[in-house]
Amino acid sequence: MNFATAPGASLRAVFSAVMLGVALSCAPMAAPAFARAAPESFADLVDQVSNSVVNITTSTTIAAPTGDVPNFPPGSPFEDLFRDFGLPGPNGPNGPNGRGAPRRSNALGSGFVISEDGYIVTNNHVIEDADEIEIEFFSGRRLEATLVGTDPKTDIALLKVEPETPLPFVNFGNSDKVRVGDWVMAMGNPLGQGFSASAGIISARNRELSGSYDDYLQTDAAINRGNSGGPLFDMEGEVVGVNTAILSPNGGSIGIGFSMASNVVSKVVDQLMNFGETRRGWLGVKIQDVTPDMAEAMGLDKPEGALVSEVPDGPAKEAGIEAGDVITSFDGGEVKSTRDLVRRVADAPVGEKVRVVVLRDGESKTILVTLGRREQAEGEEAPAEVPAPQEAEKDMLGLTVTPLTDAMRTELGLTKEAQGLIIKSIDETSTAYEKGLRTGDLITEIGQQPVATVSDFEARVQDAKDAGRKSVLLLIRRGGEPRFVALPVE
Structure with a gap:
């Protein structure tokens, strides 16, 4: 199906749109007492x-086939077979023997x-792709x-x-x-x-x-x-x-x-x-939805908003939005999810100054951002990161982590400026594995703070415990794409 x-x-x-395994839902809506009856x-x-x-009828020119076609002699019964099934026989009107021609397709x-x-x-x-359109x-x-x-x-x-x-x-x-x-x-x-x-x-x-x-x-x-x-x-x-x-x-x-x-x-x-x-508005952030365990790890009251996982060069970075911020409001409208934010930004006029409310370190902050244009910004690359020193590996939270080496950067296709901790191995019975972390993932932040050494890793986890939190938030990169994951610290 x-x-x-x-x-x-x-x-x-005809195109394939989505897999049926994706669950879609709609909140129930109460019908008022004056709901209209079915029309007669x-x-x-x-x-x-x-x-x-x-x-609407469209007409499109389709070029004659250029690939190899079996060369049957004129009058061969195979010519009838090709003709009956609409195939480009060698001696037919679209064949390669000197009589090839484009054909028209209607929709x-x-x-x-x-x-x-x-x-x-x-x-x-x-x-x-239509050449002619008739109404x-x-x-x-x-x-x-x-x-x-x-x-x-x-x-x-x-x-x-x-x-x-x-x-x-x-x-x-x-x-x-x-x-x-x-x-x-x-x-x-x-x-x-x-x-x-x-x-x-x-x-x-x-x-x-x-x-x-x-x-x-x-x-x-x-x-x-x-x-x-x-x-x-x-x-x-x-x-x-x-x-x-x-x-x-x-x-x-x-x-x-x-x-x-x-x-x-x-x-x-x-x-x-x-x-x-x-001409759609462009904020210039990579975002993901806030899950319940992420909300707990960040001390949020509820799992709502759009979590900023990366801020490449663009309007958001220029205005001061940072990775780890949770966007809760855009241009006066509440943001409940990433989809909500994408729609709101796209609808906003290019060049307009808008107020973006973010949660940062438990406090609400309002930032004024001048929107760019999405169509011009698509395809821009994320900035490089700062190099990290080398240090011994460490086992924590079901992970064995170690600082990057030049050999690892080459093997993983990372830039020489990349920093963070590489997951060298992972306990497949751990929560970290269940959450989707894998060997080769690069950890760049823990507790919304950069990590460059294994001692940074230990300190961030201890900070979460001291704050009474059950989880700590990790920012990882895989194939260059950022993603936040919350892991239990107990």
Whole structure:
């Protein structure tokens, strides 16, 4: 079973999104006493919005094959076999014997009009790599569309047509107000069958598939291939989601579909319309969620916030945010998790000064940060670290640790400036092993303090014991990536 996008006839439009072993949940939401009853009919709603929903057909040129193909003589029965299965036989129109030629591939999808002058929203995977994009309206009229911009991270694309008269359009609704159990209606072009409507309820909210900015509404309204890019309407006729993916063992609808929430889409569309690209805020930190044992080790009241594991060169470092800080508030909004912070930062305007509240050494501290731009910052490398002196190895907390040597740096692919303690061996029955620590991990901090010697290790553990804490927080690096791990000190 896998997740698949819901566009039509093109295999390139099908993608795997997440493994089913990942548990996703949604907090229960109490329905007020005035909850709306099931409608007797959706016909009025269909009449209201159908003129704003469009079918999308794309055409893509696929180059002729260039690989080796068996050379059968003309008239060979193998030529029929290649032709019947659509394979590039040597003497066919795409074959290597002098008659090779590119071919055209078509794909189907859906979309919806958001302005009378012809802006249309769809999924990026519907129009990706397309040479030509044709829009079919409910009336049967067809117009060629141009691509304004795309955002692969949310799988959203913005198109533009040039109509002779104003077009009927629909507005975005507030997806944050949608509740589990609310009625919704999906419209689009399922399996290339043309304009079609299906209805159901919101099954869950805040679903994640594969992206950093994911915020999907789950619905049991029937969504199939070809519905991708189409709107998910609330009962007021406002778009609360863009139909994007389905969970299915066979490629058809089984009542688990996903629509990107309109509050995410509307922000992306505004940026594509104004700039032709996205411009997301960038704080410049590597973060991880705070687990209960980490919270205990740091003396926090509850496991909330985003724990800063590394601060490369960028806005956060310039403002004074440090590794080990727990970000609890961003721009006036509470931060409960890393996902919460990523979304808030991305939504903030580039160049804006924002207040970031962090917990550091048990005290709250407010830091003013001027945000950079995420798209420009992607791919930047983390700074090098300071060298550490050599010292004898030590056994503690189920670990045997030793300072780095030049030979270890070479063997582990570390820079000569890298510092810390290497885990030389680990007791596989220990809590440290259960927590995921392994031989070769580099410990750079203990108790949110740098470690350069084994005596530093002992001192940090003793400090935690003296403070009455049950755990101590380690910052480790594996393959260059930082991660905090809390280990019991008893």
